[in-house]
Amino acid sequence: MTDGGKSHTVVEAQGLGLTFNTADGDVEALSNVSLDIRRGDFVSFIGPSGCGKTTFLRVIADLEQPTAGRITVNGLSPAEARMQRSYGYVFQAPALFPWRTIEKNVALPLEIMGYSDAERRDRIARTLDLVNLKGFEKKFPWQLSGGMQQRASIARALAFDADLLLMDEPFGALDEIVRDYLNAELLKLWARTKKTIAFVTHSIPEAVYLSTKIVVMSPRPGRVTDIIESTLPAERPLDIRETPEFLAIAHRVREGLRAGHSYEHTE
Amino acid sequence: MISAQRQSNIGPILAVVAALIVLWYLGAVGMNWGIQSDSYQRAGTTGVSFSQQLSDVLSQEKPILPAPHQVLAEFWKNTVQQAVTSKKSLVYHGWITLSATLLGFAIGTLFGIGLAVFIVHNAAMDRSLMPWIIASQTVPILAIAPMVIVVLNAVGISGLVPKALISTYLSFFPVVVGMVTGFRSPEALQLDLMRTYNASRVQVFFKVRWPTALPFLFTSMKVGVAASLVGAIVGELPAGGGSGIGARLLAGSYYGQTIQIWAALMAAALLAGALIASVGFAERVTNRLLGVRA
Missing domain, CATH: 1.10.3720.10 (MetI-like)
Structure with missing residues (x-):
């Protein structure tokens, strides 16, 4: 891969496949997935459960090993990229450590990566401010609401210098009102930090609202059925979801999901 | 919350302790009564009143089951009333x-x-x-x-x-x-x-x-x-x-x-x-x- 390609393409997958050997036989979690994530993209992966969207994210993170095809992250293998700490991962559950205060939770990756005390304090303050959790530094996770806990876990993923943020249904367990709020916050945060974000969701409005690119997937075997480049402007107030443009994209996503379910119409 | 729970535990615990002590005394009297009668017989003592025998039963030197106050007295004697360096302490x-x-x-x-x-x-x-x-x-x-x-x-x-x-x-x-x-x-x-x-x-x-x-x-x-x-x-x-x-x-x-x-x-x-x-x-x-x- 050339240097020019490296600076624009963050993730590049070619014919990627992953088959799990389970007691009930082989399960094809990913089949022939090819796509690019460019620097600064906000890419959503949407599809019903079992479509391989989480698996794909875990392959990028080197938490699962592909059994076919090729994938590079920042021009490196996922394992090399992981060792260089090139991405931050936000899981569906906040996965905060209950024995650590919020600031200590954010400090965890910084401790592991050997940041100095002063640097740690600086970054904790900066990222907690970024996710609007200023003043909650000394609280323990159980003292915070679910939405606040998930924001703390986002702060933790932002604390170190990874340009790629992998988010696996981070707001899936939250109620609609909190989710709307956090979606708007996430867009602001993305605009301020200029990170590349890969975002797994099963909500159509969420995917359309957030993304510059929507990857529609379908199950058995997990595969990509449509890739939609969003035509929505960068500035997105919440009521953009009522506009015809938004509804048109949402319609196309829904069509893509429907196509994935009937086996005659695979793209 | 916790302290309230702890307080409410004290009552039941004391009740159980009291019941155990009553049982212990009944056991001590029951198990040692016969030995006391035997020792009266050997000594030729007769006409011992019930309360006298009860008091004797509860102050035997080598009872089968000592009564709680005997154990406590022994414990007291061998802790507080002994120098800690003593072999008896x-x-x-x-x-x-x-x-x-x-x-x-x-x-x-x-x-x-x-x-x-x-x-x-x-x-x-x-x-x-x-x-x-x-x-x-x-x-x-x-x-x-x-x-x-x-x-x-x-x-x-x-x-x-x-x-x-x-x-x-x-x-x-x-x-x-x-x-x-x-x-x-x-x-x-x-x-x-x-x-x-x-x-x-x-x-x-x-x-x-x-x-x-x-x-x-x-x-x-x-x-x-x-x-x-x-x-x-x-x-x-x-x-x-x-x-x-x-x-x-x-x-x-x-x-x-x-x-x-x-x-x-x-x-x-x-x-x-x-x-x-x-x-x-x-x-x-x-x-x-x-x-x-x-």
Whole structure:
């Protein structure tokens, strides 16, 4: 891969496949997935459960090993990229450590990566401010609401210098009102930090609202059925979801999901 | 919330204690009544009133079952009213037993934690060691203890260490079993997270596995410290004429000094209670530091 390609393409997958050997036989979690994530993209992966969207994210993170095809992250293998700490991962559950205060939770990756005390304090303050959790530094996770806990876990993923943020249904367990709020916050945060974000969701409005690119997937075997480049402007107030443009994209996503379910119409 | 719960516990506990004391007195009277009648007969005493016999029954020198006030009096006499250096002092004997218990418990806990670390990090260790660890606890300690004492004595080690080793033998087991479970109890998500940071095994151990395992450690230590005390007492039995609560128990049983036995048992029970309470205290302090929800 050339240097020019490296600076624009963050993730590049070619014919990627992953088959799990389970007691009930082989399960094809990913089949022939090819796509690019460019620097600064906000890419959503949407599809019903079992479509391989989480698996794909875990392959990028080197938490699962592909059994076919090729994938590079920042021009490196996922394992090399992981060792260089090139991405931050936000899981569906906040996965905060209950024995650590919020600031200590954010400090965890910084401790592991050997940041100095002063640097740690600086970054904790900066990222907690970024996710609007200023003043909650000394609280323990159980003292915070679910939405606040998930924001703390986002702060933790932002604390170190990874340009790629992998988010696996981070707001899936939250109620609609909190989710709307956090979606708007996430867009602001993305605009301020200029990170590349890969975002797994099963909500159509969420995917359309957030993304510059929507990857529609379908199950058995997990595969990509449509890739939609969003035509929505960068500035997105919440009521953009009522506009015809938004509804048109949402319609196309829904069509893509429907196509994935009937086996005659695979793209 | 917690303190309110604790307060409401006191009533029921006192009720149970009162019931036990009543039962104990009934038992003491019932079991010793016949002996008292026999001794009147031998002495040719007749016409003893019921209240006289009752009072005699409850102040026998070697009753089958001493009454609570006799045990308490003996305990009082051998603790508060004796110099702690005296061979008769239960404080002296208690300290001998306690020092062996604490040494054995400390070694056992460290040994148990060490074994658990190996077992969790090495699959071969897991398969090869675990069966032996479990087998070690099926051996009756009463059979092994005298051998340990005799063998170590033959190589010139006597006194505190052999007893402590028996304590170790009993106390490492709950710790190793508890800590293996504890070290394995971090959530998959937490371990995945550490992997995304490219954390080393040592970092994963100290930042995730150890804090997750702490509650298991304290639970195991409560079991382990009680087992340690039993080990130290058992270790004192074959020593013969030595010191410690175990030696007191043995001496008491040689000479039929039931009151002395019961007083020594009471000392052992108080020790066990104090040891478990200390572990509980350490647990509460740790929990507060770790922000565990009260």
